[in-house]
Amino acid sequence: MRAGIIVEVTPEDRQRLDRIVGDRNSPQKHAARARVILATADGCGTVEIMRRSGLPKPAVWRWQERFMREGVDGLLHDKTRPPGKAPLDAKIVKRIIDLTLADPPGETAHWTGRAMADAAGVSLRPVQRVWMAHGLAPHRIRTFKLSKDKRFVEKFADVVGLYIDPPAHAVVLPIDEKSQIQALDRTQPGLPMKKGRAGTMTHDYKRHGTTTLFAAFDVLEGKVIGRCMPRHRHQEFIRFLNAIEADLPAGKAVPVILDNYATHKHPKVMQWLGRHPRFTFHFTPTSCSWINAVEGFFATLTKRRLKRGIFRSITDLQAAINRFLDEHNEKPKPFVWRADPLRILAAIERGKQALESIH
Numbered sequence: 001m002r003a004g005i006i007v008e009v010t011p012e013d014r015q016r017l018d019r020i021v022g023d024r025n026s027p028q029k030h031a032a033r034a035r036v037i038l039a040t041a042d043g044c045g046t047v048e049i050m051r052r053s054g055l056p057k058p059a060v061w062r063w064q065e066r067f068m069r070e071g072v073d074g075l076l077h078d079k080t081r082p083p084g085k086a087p088l089d090a091k092i093v094k095r096i097i098d099l100t101l102a103d104p105p106g107e108t109a110h111w112t113g114r115a116m117a118d119a120a121g122v123s124l125r126p127v128q129r130v131w132m133a134h135g136l137a138p139h140r141i142r143t144f145k146l147s148k149d150k151r152f153v154e155k156f157a158d159v160v161g162l163y164i165d166p167p168a169h170a171v172v173l174p175i176d177e178k179s180q181i182q183a184l185d186r187t188q189p190g191l192p193m194k195k196g197r198a199g200t201m202t203h204d205y206k207r208h209g210t211t212t213l214f215a216a217f218d219v220l221e222g223k224v225i226g227r228c229m230p231r232h233r234h235q236e237f238i239r240f241l242n243a244i245e246a247d248l249p250a251g252k253a254v255p256v257i258l259d260n261y262a263t264h265k266h267p268k269v270m271q272w273l274g275r276h277p278r279f280t281f282h283f284t285p286t287s288c289s290w291i292n293a294v295e296g297f298f299a300t301l302t303k304r305r306l307k308r309g310i311f312r313s314i315t316d317l318q319a320a321i322n323r324f325l326d327e328h329n330e331k332p333k334p335f336v337w338r339a340d341p342l343r344i345l346a347a348i349e350r351g352k353q354a355l356e357s358i359h
Contacts, residue, residue: 005064009041016072033063033075040064088126096120096130100138111138146351149285153345158282159291162255163219163337170253172219173244174293177232177261178301183208183317186310201308209314213301213321214240216256217294222332224297226325228318234266241272241279254279257293260286293335297328 009017017034020026035053044052049060066074099119104111113131117124131137149155166172184205193199212232216225225247229236248254258264258281273279284291305324311317 005061005068007037007040007064007067009037013072014038014041020072020075030076034072036060036063037067037072037075088122088130092120092122092126093130096122096127097134097136100131100136110141144351145287146348146355147285147287149287152285152288152348155283155285156288156291156341156345159257159284160337160341162257162282163293163335164341166220167253167255169251170255171248172255172257173216173225174219174257175214175216175240175244176259176289176292176294176298177237178213178215178298179232180210181213181306181317181321182210183311183314184309185312208312208317211314211318211321212236213298215294215297216240216244217297217335218332219293219335222334223329224294224325224332226321228321232263234263234269237263237266237269238272241269241276245276245279252278255282256280257282257284259284259289259292296335300328 017038020034021031021038032053032055036049036055036059039049039052046057046060050057053060055063063075096116099116100111104115105119108115113124113127116127120127162172185208186202187204187206188202190199190201191197211228211230214227214229214232214236218224225244227240227243229239244254256279260283263269264281264283273281289295301321301324305320309317309320311320
């Protein structure tokens with residue numbers, strides 16, 4: 001121990017130090033400092049103290065000196081150090097925030113870090129720190145769409161009611177079309193994924209035509225009835241309805257959830273509906289495709305099969321979609337509506353109030 005350093009450990013100090021070392025929730029740095037003082041009190045030399053605590057010699061001397069001056073409490077806090085750079089002036093911080101919340105100059109659509117640094121007269125890093133501290137991200141934007149349907153609440157309650165409490169002896173079927181699915185073939189073969197490198201795919205492609213997938217999602221069983229057709233007119237929609245009629249067991253009511261696409265309301269479709277009384281149409285509010293449960297299946301199909309797919313013809317594309325449908329129907333999962341309808345309605349009301357206050 002260095003000259004002039006005297007470590008005197010009282011029974012109360014030793015009890016506190018033992019408790020710090022024995023408590024597995026103690027920070028490791030506190031436990032190491034406590035071991036330094038306990039080993040010193042046991043008469044160990046500096047090399048042995050270093051071995052027990054795992055600290056270098058300068059740190060051992062520093063904490064011995066700190067204990068001599070401040071006791072056990074001195075081991076439990078670190079000395080504050082002045083910052084390497086002076087904190088940013090409050091006026092500059094306010095100027096950065098005010099400029100960020102206003103429109104950028106000229107024809108630019110949003111602030112960049114370097115543009116803000118030039119405008120505020122500081123370097124880039126202070127701007128980034130201010131933005132991070134105040135939760136500002138001018139380079140990001142979130143999109144939204146509020147329905148203007150005057151019967152929104154009525155239609156929303158009707159559709160969600162079918163999900164939450166479907167009628168007895170009924171098959172609830174959200175139906176929609178995924179149109180213009182392209183059969184894309186790559187101009188060059190890509191490389192497979194390997195350790196340290198992602199798989200590759202050319203950005204350019206060859207088009208081999210398009211197809212439209214008509215899909216009906218059985219909410220209770222999770223199965224999907226799908227048909228690929230060349231177009232998505234009312235004629236194809238009626239053919240798909242006939243396929244559903246032939247596929248479903250007789251005697252069950254069929255509430256169908258649809259969006260407001262004109263094909264779904266075509267006069268000939270309405271005539272077909274009149275000839276099939278067990279089918280009833282329930283339309284979602286306008287601009288609310290997210291409420292149609294079949295959209296989740298379309299998203300899965302796109303992400304897991306279509307996005308990276310290579311299709312050399314329409315036949316290849318349709319065959320791949322049909323195989324995906326078969327695999328999905330082997331292990332179907334019933335649809336469960338989990339969102340609180342009241343919270344959704346409250347959020348939409350807040351959005352409308354915010355828009356009205358701005359405009």
